[in-house]
Amino acid sequence: MVLLILTTPLYAQNYDESKVGNYLLPELLTTQTGKKINSAKEWEQSRRPEILKLFEDNVYGQVPRDFDKIEFKLLEENHNLLNGKATHKKVAINVTRNKKSITIQTDLFIPNNVKKPVPAFIIINHRLAKTKELSPENEFWPVETIITSGYAVAGLDVSDVAADHKTEYVDQVLAKLYPEQIEQPNGMRALGAWGWGASRMIDYFETDKSIDARKIIVVGHSRGGKAALWCGAQDRRVAVAISNESGNSGAKISRRNFGETVEIITRNFPHWFVPQYATFANNENELPVDQHMLLALMAPRAVYVASAAEDLWADPKGQYLALAAAQPVFKLYGYNTNLPDTMPPNNEQLIQLPLGFHNRDGKHDMLLFDWKQYIKFADNYFKKKTDK
């Protein structure tokens, strides 16, 4: 006789809207000591730093900023890419601290024949191995579409700073530049390291005359989207943060019991977070933050949240609700957005500057459709800023 034992995990993920239950989000505009925040100034002085620290201690860890030296080396330059439409630069970014260095190597594509400086996308890239897999047709990184829209684009290969691996993530920036962070309970972890890497790319952009460093858009897909949002929260040179289906621990409300949970994500990807985060597994209501607060840290800069209708793991509705719940902070800066209670229909872009959202048909991925929405959003946002 064969004995079949079916085991159901104790806390399986839920996909039934009727079982989501009620939750109460932590107050955005009340400090931990109960003080009400009424102005952008108060937000900047007390609540914003408090929320940043709560995310550092409970979710992502710190992002150290100190180093002794940063150097940029142009390794290759080709002005005749894509039939003369683009210039390709291969740049090595060398960062030194306490006599140890790491190198981030990036491929930057800049449109030719347009007025410089141009705005630039940075992709926090955990999927494509540098230029090898880069072709104009690749929807994840559609260079030609981006270039012909007047934007530069560069990728951060996350393994240059922290491998996406449970133990090996410490081998680059952590072991070499910030070894003291490894032992610290709220020290930098992989998602923070990826954001740190994107910031070093911005350091380079500030020296490249063809790039407008006041118009930097950081975009990431899924785990890259989580890192993009955390990067934007930390580094205020990020003008636009784009979360492509970042889901749990990205743009999605953690307290909303739908799709991936803190229990699942901390079990599968412990290296993304500080150990403290796992104590909120199946206990999200005790988190001192929720992800609408992460989106709010972008204010008054722009933030875009994208979902895919079949990507229930990332909880499209939970991501939309987080964006809507972040609005009070943007209001403090005079942006009177008024997002509807329900998500826009699939494939319809919602732009209420400085916020943007879409939920496209299909699965978990970053596609040409998504890129076209991002470009349109950035066009609108930067145009409005210049008109002001």
Ligand code: GTR
């Ligand atoms: C999944 C993870 C998600 C998301 C995704 C991805 O396995 O559970 O949170 O980050 O990977 O990066 O594609």
